[in-house]
Amino acid sequence: xxxxxxxxxxxxxxxxxxxxxxxxxxxxxxxxxxxxxxxxxxxxxxxxxxxxxxxxxxxxxxxxxxxxxxxxxxxxxxxxxxxxxxxxxxxxxxxxxxxxxxxxxxxxxxxxxxxxxxxxxxxxxxxxxxxxxxxxxxxxxxxxxxxxxxxxxxxxxxxxxxxxxxxxxxxxxxxxxxxxxxxxxxxxxxxxx
Numbered sequence: 001x002x003x004x005x006x007x008x009x010x011x012x013x014x015x016x017x018x019x020x021x022x023x024x025x026x027x028x029x030x031x032x033x034x035x036x037x038x039x040x041x042x043x044x045x046x047x048x049x050x051x052x053x054x055x056x057x058x059x060x061x062x063x064x065x066x067x068x069x070x071x072x073x074x075x076x077x078x079x080x081x082x083x084x085x086x087x088x089x090x091x092x093x094x095x096x097x098x099x100x101x102x103x104x105x106x107x108x109x110x111x112x113x114x115x116x117x118x119x120x121x122x123x124x125x126x127x128x129x130x131x132x133x134x135x136x137x138x139x140x141x142x143x144x145x146x147x148x149x150x151x152x153x154x155x156x157x158x159x160x161x162x163x164x165x166x167x168x169x170x171x172x173x174x175x176x177x178x179x180x181x182x183x184x185x186x187x188x189x190x191x192x193x
Contacts (some may be wrong), residue, residue: 048175051175059099108146125131129176147184
């Protein structure tokens with residue numbers, strides 16, 4: 001993997017963990033890892049590095065996390081839930097646009113040789129970012145398709161909701177969006193070489 005791929009890999013790895021519940025991560029290890037990723041990311045996008053650093057310096061409590069993202073979430077971390085209307089009956093669930101979106105996501109993951117944990121839906125944002133972490137450095141155009149077609153168009157709705165809730169996670173999502181754009185730009189550079 002080249003240096004640019006390693007920078008993306010580290011950024012995605014940290015961002016994926018930062019989206020997880022505080023109870024599920026080793027905070028000290030994550031802070032150390034993220035500090036390293038911020039230093040690497042600085043040259044590629046100083047603003048993305050600053051956003052990550054700011055988020056790290058403003059830790060969220062477990063209670064705040066649960067209120068935002070779990071149980072009766074104020075902002076679910078399921079990308080499709082912000083875009084597609086929920087079916088009104090179980091019979092319509094199989095025909096819903098979100099179901100189709102998730103089936104396509106599973107196809108993307110499988111194409112890249114990854115099989116997500118069945119306990120989580122494929123449009124779970126931390127899972128999507130973890131997929132990008134695991135596939136960083138790949139030149140497969142399906143990876144770029146995931147970013148361009150299944151993530152970037154949908155993230156502004158989530159960021160808008162996080163902005164309304166005045167949570168530090170809005171900055172983390174903005175950092176993710178910036179890293180996704182770096183990834184696309186680097187993929188274009190490699191394809192033109």
